[in-house]
Amino acid sequence: MLAALACCLALAVPVGVPAQDAPERVTSDTPEFCLHLLDQVSSMVREASTPPSAEVTNLSAEGQKMCAHGQTKGGIMRLRRALVLMRGGVSNR
Amino acid sequence: MFRSAGFRFAAIYAVLLAVSAAASAYYVWWATAGLLDRQVEAAIGTDWQGLAERWAERDVPGLMQTIDDRLMQNVDDDAIYLLVDSRLNRIAGNLERWPSTVQVSGPFYELQVSRAGIRSLAMVRSYDLPGGYHLLIGRDVQVRAQLRRLLTDALLWALVILLALASIGAMVVRSLFRRAIANVSVTAAAIAAGDLGQRVRLSGRGDEFDQLAEVINDMLDRIGRLMDGVRQVSNAIAHDLRTPITRARTRLEDAALHAETAADLQAAIERATQDLDGIVAVFQALLRIAEIEAGSRRAAFTRVDLAPLLADLAELYGAVAEEKDVALEIDLPGALPTFGDATLIQQAVANLLDNAVKFSPPAGTVRLSAVPAPTGPTIRVADQGPGIPAADREHATQRFFRGEAARHTPGSGLGLTLVQAVAHLHGGTLRLEENPGGGLLAVLSLPLPEEGERPNRDVTRAPLA
Structure with missing residues (x-):
């Protein structure tokens, strides 16, 4: 019975092919991506016809500071939120 | 062990459980962990539709820009994109290189990824683009995978516990079954050993086993009554036949010892033969009653008009009554249809008339009447004889029953038994009542042709006693 259930559960798991040797590295968690996001935020602030909101300013400042202190993940998250807010809250997700 | 019904019941219980x-566990898994997987697949599919539109509008540059935008705005930080050319050179996206495990487009792949040095799990799908380009779209499913693993583990352990409980339950079921059957089995063994007084013990819960026990006990009671009836009939046969057999033997013995002439011897033999003929007649009557009660004559039933049949009987017994100085009055309708065996009905009415004439006092009156009642024809035979006391009437149709008033009248005690057997065979009834003018009133009710033609197995067997 247990074997049958395990079999059923296994059937629902996505298909995998050959075994993977090493994990593939994701590049959107790196300090470089953080800087790339910061450039984008700065560029949008410059090009905007109106000054950014206080929230955007705070988020971008915090993001910049965190990325500079090695807290890349947190910095990236804040910069992304700042970008989303500047683009009118329209997310691609 | 496999031949044991208790084991089979227990096994069926365990397997069903x-x-x-x-099935329940799989449904829960499908509705939770499966739902997470399906959500990821739907998100990737939606992503692909948007990117495909950009590709169609602006080719490679447009797709690169869109991928970059989406990565920058990916607040949940779970998106994975990779656009490569025909040589698998990276053009855009957040994956360092094309995974070697992803070889064909279409199916979903689980992919081990590293995010800031931490291993994680992603679900990805590859899409082929014109010009040899390939696009990989994925989502990080590490949290979902952990949740799914927890859920799967919990369900598997729940199943293990349930299997253990099912096994214990199966053993309990088997034990209960064996205990319930043992009660019946002990009783059956005792009865097989000759103790007919044993009965199945009731638990008092009124459950199915109690109902079965009650049915078995009722059956045993009925068998007991039938056995008593058989014993009673056997005793009655022995008692009623002993006298004529002894008488015939005595006559023959007396003739053998004391007959002086051939004429004396001849006369003794003739009287003994008459006694033996009476015995044969009793046995014939018993066999006939048994045949009627067996219901085999029912196959020969037809529509019958009883009016001419009763008229013939009245004519026949009119002469007999006249010899005894008894008046026979008749009141018969023009037609009296029923469904049955004419010979048997004639025999039954003849028995009633015979009794009525036999027990009527000189100058008495016997009345034969019939009416086509709504439920079927009713035949009444009334006499002015001693009648049957109310206490004896329910026994009067038993084999060899002889009322106090009939002790000194010739007869075998089988006449009314045969009448009742005929009535039951036809789905009718025989009632014995007190005649308003004194004496006995016998009422034989038979069904209408339409009712009688319907199958009625309940009436094919009359009670033995």
């Missing part, structure tokens, strides 16, 4: 639990 396990299958039900497995």
Whole structure:
């Protein structure tokens, strides 16, 4: 019975092919991506016809500071939120 | 062990419980962990539709820009994109290189990824683009995978516990079954050993086993009554036949010892033969009653008009009554249809008339009447004889029953038994009542042709006693 259930559960798991040797590295968690996001935020602030909101300013400042202190993940998250807010809250997700 | 019904019941119980639990567990898994997987697949599919539109509008540059935008705005930080050319050179996206495990487009792949040095799990799908380009779209499913693993583990352990409980339950079921059957089995063994007084013990819960025990006990009671009836009939046969057999033997013995002439010897033999003929007649009557009660004559039933049949009987017994100085009055309708065996009905009415004439006092009156009642024809035979006391009437149709008033009248005690057997065979009734003018009133009710033609197995067997 247990074997049958395990079999059923296994059937629902996505298909995998050959075994993977090493994990593939994701590049959107790196300090470089953080800087790339910061450039984008700065560029949008410059090009905007109106000054950014206080929230955007705070988020971008915090993001910049965190990325500079090695807290890349947190910095990236804040910069992304700042970008989303500047683009009118329209997310691609 | 496999031949044991208790084991089979227990096994069926355990299997049904396990299958039900497995089905429930799989449904829970499908509705939770499966739902997470399906959500990821739907998100990737939606992503692909948007990117495909960009590709169609602006080719490679447009797709690169869109991928970059989406990565920058990916607040949940779970998106994975990779656009490569025909040589698998990276053009855009957040994956360092094309995974070697992703070889064909279409199916979903689980991919081990590293995010800031931490291993994680992603679900990805590859899409082929014109010009040899390939696009990989994925989502990080590490949290979902952990949740799914927890859920799967919990369900598997729940199944293990349930299997253990099912096994214990099966043993309990088997034990209960054996205990319930043992009660019946002990009783049956005692009865087989000759103790007919044993009965199945009731638990008092009124459950199915109690109902079965009650049915078995009722059956045993009925068998007991039938056995008593058989014993009573056997005793009655022995008692009633002993006298004429002894008488015939005595006559023959007396003739053998004391007959002086051939004429004396001849006369003794003739009287003994008459006694033996009476015995044969009793046995014939018993066999006939048994045949009627067996219901085999029912196959020969037809529509019958009783009016001419009763008229013939009245004519026949009119002469007999006249010899005894008894008046026979008749009141018969023009037609009296029923469904049955004419010969048997004639025999039954003849028995009633014979009794009525036999027990009527000189100058008495016997009345034969019939009416086509709504429920079927009713035949009444009334006499002015001693009648049957109310206390004896329910026994009067038993084999060899002889009322106090009939002790000194010739007869075998089988006449009314045969009448009742005929009535039951036809789905009718025989009632014995007190005649308003004194004496006995016998009422034989038979069904209408339409009712009688319907199958009625309940009436094919009359009670033995």
